[in-house]
Amino acid sequence: MSDTSSSPATQATPTEAARPVRTRYAPSPTGFPHIGNYRTALFEWLAARHSGGQFVLRVEDTDRKRLVPGSIEGIMEGLRWMGLTWDEGPDIGGPYGPYLQSERKPIYREYADQLVAQGDAYTCYCSEERLEQMRAGQIARKEPPGYDRRCRYLTPEERAAREAEGITPVVRFAAPLAGQTAYHDYLRGDLTFENRTIDDMILLKSDGLPTYNFANIIDDHLMDITHVIRGEEYISSAPRYAQVYRAFGWEEPTVIHVPLVLAPDRSKLAKRHGALPLLDYRDMGYLPEAICNFLLLLGWSYDDKTEFFTLDEMIRVFDDRRISVSPAIFDKSRLDWFNGVYIRKLSPEELTKRAMPFLLAGLPESARVSVNPAYASRVLALDQERLKTLADAPTLTSFFFVEQPEYDSALLLGKNMDAPQATETLRTLIPTLAGLAAWEPEAILAALDAYVVDHGFIRKKADGSEVPDRGPVFMLVRVGVSGRKETPGLPEMLTVLGKERTLSRLRAAQQTVEAVAGE
């Protein structure tokens, strides 16, 4: 490559271009990707699906040191969970395989050799120690750190000497020394960088594997990726990529940099700051529909009023031009809201199906035995609108399943009733309920109401008028039966709980308040 400026690859290649859109998600199996990573995947998937193109999964496992066993499976599991299906990938293959970069080693070597042969790359024998010292010196002298290009100007003799020493070289790109490099950023326009700020990046590491930077370029080209969608942190690397594309004489893909997802402290979302892997959200009881919807609206927008999208609707309306350019903070309370909304949208069957595993996992050992699907289904329906996550299910509903809820007697005595009063109420109310022919909400409510009126529970309204006061009696029964002050609606709850259980619990409650009254 010459040392002159290269022109920006300003080609109009919007999504609606003629050739089919091919995007790729290219994770590195060094761990379990967090939500920000999957948002990029969502956008990539959407861009492909919107235009009827293909979505490719390519695993960038070129860093053997940081490889985490099982992470490839985890990455795919996350994708599947969200519903992001891929057309080509390591598990299913495809016409451009293999899709595991570690299996493509010879390919990168071949292209690196070509660059060396053209004079656009060279072998470098500098040790990591020297590189480190060089950098330290540069920083001390307040110079911009970067490779000093010592090996770029080695004579053939010097090169042969190093080879004779048995040093395994890396391959570096011979970047243009002067002028500027510009590339076209799909969302930001032409971005220009001074070539003197760009050093000679490593293409092939001494272990023979390519760096991310190089493998990415080669594979995106070879796999015919038309739209490269990646995080904003790669903007500063983009001109380097452009230089390599141009050295090969390859057409550059459309490059879309999506804005970063930030932690609440405004730093880049990263695991070391507590960003959770996507699958943790699944395990915490979040719905994939909610996650997808939330993620879609983080850095992308449709209009000023539509807030809910199914995956199909997303595909239909997705417009890559509406991806934002400014970073967004991950707002958990908004995610929680979406999750609640989606839980409330679930059909009873679907709710049961999804919440059951959480119920079984979260309920105390002794309670689990009573979890039969039909009963659990009715219980869950009662608490559906109270669930923020599916994992809330066991704590919210545990009293339905235990033999007898345990609680403090003080809880039973509300501010409106003392122990003798409570004793008397339970003593007379239990037979009333026991006498009910039909154990259903209407009948229970009617009986309770009649009791309230008959026993003179009255409340004064603001305007001075007096109305029956359900409060004290309802709360006594509520706590007596559940051991809590916050529960679903009483008649419905008693119905689901069943007559037997209701009565036996109320009798136990009666004993409790009697004991207090007797003191």
Place this chain on the structure above:
RNA sequence: GCCCCCAUCGUCUAGCGGCCUAGGACAUCACCCUUUCAAGGUGGAGAUCACGGGUUCGAAUCCCGUUGGGGGUACCA
């Protein structure tokens, strides 16, 4: 340090020169509904559109600068 990106309510955002005394949503507050908690309904507070200059008859919208935030600066991706 150097290079680069970004900048509308606490948060996610609408806005792409006049429809904006800036709209919606989350969160928050109040009230209503009500047997509790939720859910739901209504309403409130909350952004001099970071600041300063231009351009224009007219700027949140275009340009420049400042400030602030973020990213990059690895034989990591």
